[in-house]
Amino acid sequence: MTDLLDHIPGKPVSAAVTTGAIMVALRERYCSPEFSFFEEVGDSGSGSGVYADGVAINMWASRGYAITGFEVKASRSDWLRELKKPEKSEPILSKCDYWYLVAAEGVYQDDEVPVNWGILSFKDGKLREKRKAPKLEPKDITRAFVAQMFRRGHAKEERDISARVAKALQADRDAYQKRVDETVARKTRELREKAEKWEHFVKQVGEHEWVAAEDVVQAVKAVQKAGVTGTYHGIANLLQQMRHSLKGLEEAHASLSHMDADGGGNVATR
Helix, strand or coil: CHHHHCCCCCCECCCCCCHHHHHHHHHHHCCCCCEEEEEEEECCHHHCCCEEEEEEEECCHHHCCCEEEEEEECEHHHHHHHHHCHHHHHHHHCCCCEEEEEEEECCECHHHCCCCCEEEEEECCEEEEEECCCCCCCCCCCHHHHHHHHHHHHHHHHHHHHHHHHHHHHHHHHHHHHHHHHHHHHHHHHHHHHHHHHHHHHHHHCCCCCCCHHHHHHHHHHHHHCCHHHCCCCHHHHHHHHHHHHHHHHHHHHHHHHHHHCCCCCCCCC
């Protein structure tokens, strides 16, 4: 059922098939150095009412500098309108060595395409030559026709330059924003770490009735100067040392007390 619906007149073959997508594929196929490609080329200067969707000129002498024109169709209804006016393409077709219909399968039926037209089938972003265009007998091109191609080429070049400038500016803005975001993230992380350390300190010391900040600073500095925090076990080692010293003092005091009890408190001198 879906396949049948795809061929209903007036219904696009696929949401992905657009004139823009087909034009991209044409520019990729007919590119330098072999070709110069122009879009929307009229037949008689700036006031032309008839346009070819694309015109490619072969730049190699061995190919006779052949001119190929393209009629691009993205929907069945657009193609049917074209068939009702076969003379519409004649002013430009008559100046070309080859002429192609460029469309997706389902937009056209093979027997609908004029015999002097070739067919380029569009699918998945690529073009395939389904029917080779026969060699036409073109009329001499006019200066107006050449001027139209140069005008379109110049307009495209300006669009390309503007697009490249816009892309470069956007890249600079993105890079700057990335640096800003990274700086903000780093500063935020540093402040968060400091806040966590301070919160831990407050919890350890206690939050009730803080003494003056200067006193806290002096106390911390005193502990640091004492070297307590410079060892792995810090205060624990200091406490062990103090206990050892206290034990020695207690033993010495006990010995002296024992001597006094035995009456040997006085020591003779010589």
